[in-house]
Amino acid sequence: MRINPTILAQLQALEPNATFSGSGSRVSSSSGNSYFCKVGSAFETEQYAGEALALELMHAAAPGLAPQLYAAGTSSGAPYFISQYLDMGPSLSDDAARKLATRLATELHAFKDPQRRGFGFERTTHCGVTRVERGWWGTWEECYSGMMRQLLDGLARKGSGEVVKVGNQVVQRVIPALLRDLEVEPVLLHGDLWTGNAGVSRSTGEPVIFDPASFYGHNEFELAIARMFGGFPQAFFDTYRAHYPPAEPKTEFQQRAELYETYHYLNHALIFGGGYAGQAVSRMKRLLRYVDKDDDDSSD
Missing domain, CATH: 3.30.200.20 (Phosphorylase Kinase; domain 1)
Incomplete structure (x- = not known):
C-alpha cells in the first residue's frame, strides 16, 4: 500500500x-x-x-x-x-486497573499548567465528535459552567426543550452550590476516559490511554465517564481514591460525581440522541432536589 x-x-x-x-x-x-x-x-x-x-x-x-x-x-x-503505534490487548485486569489508577493519581493529575493560566486549555478539543471551545477561567465553577453551556446551546439548536430547561437550572443553581466553595487546583486530565480509550499494551503489559479530550480541571471529573459504561473494575476506583482522596466536602463527592456524569450524558444526547437526554434529566432533577433540600435545611 x-x-x-x-x-x-x-x-x-x-x-x-x-x-x-x-x-x-x-x-x-x-x-x-x-x-x-x-x-x-x-x-x-x-x-x-x-x-x-x-x-x-x-x-x-x-x-x-x-x-x-x-x-x-x-x-x-x-x-x-x-x-x-500500540498493539492493544484485552480489557483492563484488576492489576492493570490499579496501575492505571496509580499513574493517573500520582503523575497525570499531579501535572499543572506550567504557565498557571487557570482552568481550561489553550486549544479547542473534541470530546467524541463534539467540538469543545476552550479558554481560561479563574475558577472551576466558571470553567465547568462554560462547558455545560456549550452542550446546552448545542441541544437547544436541535430542539431538545426539556433537557435544556433543566440543564439551565443546573448551571444556575447546582454548579454554584457544589463547586463554588471547592478548593481544587487545575490538573491535566485525559478528559474522555471511558474503556474504549483505555487498554493494555501487548508488548509491555502496561495500561495505556489514548484519544484524549484534555484540559486542566478538577481531577474528579476524570472519573465520571469511567463509571458510566462499566469496564473499569472497582479496583481502579479504590486505588485512585487511596492515592487522591476526594475534595472537601467529601460528603458531596457523590453529588459532584453525578454532576460530572451529567456532562457526558448531555454530550451523548447531543451526538446520539436516544435515551441519553432522559438519563441526563433524571440526574439533573435529582441534583436540583439535593440543592433545594440544602436550601430548606439552611432556612430552618
Missing part, C-alpha cells in the same frame, strides 16, 4: 536510514518500529491540533501512559498526525 507522501517524508526525517511499509493507519519501519499515522481533512485541523497538544502534555506528565507523539502539522491545508 502506498504511504501518503507527507507521512513518508515525516517518517524519513525520524528514521533517515529506514524503509517503510504499511496498511491503513499502521506503518512499520525496517528497524522494527511501528507508527500510527493519519491524514485528515481541512475541517479537522483543530481536532488534530488539540489531540497533538494533549498527547505532548500527557507524555510530559506521565511518560508511556499515552502514545508518544512524533509529528503533527498541516500539509497543503490537510492536518497530519504521527504517534507511537
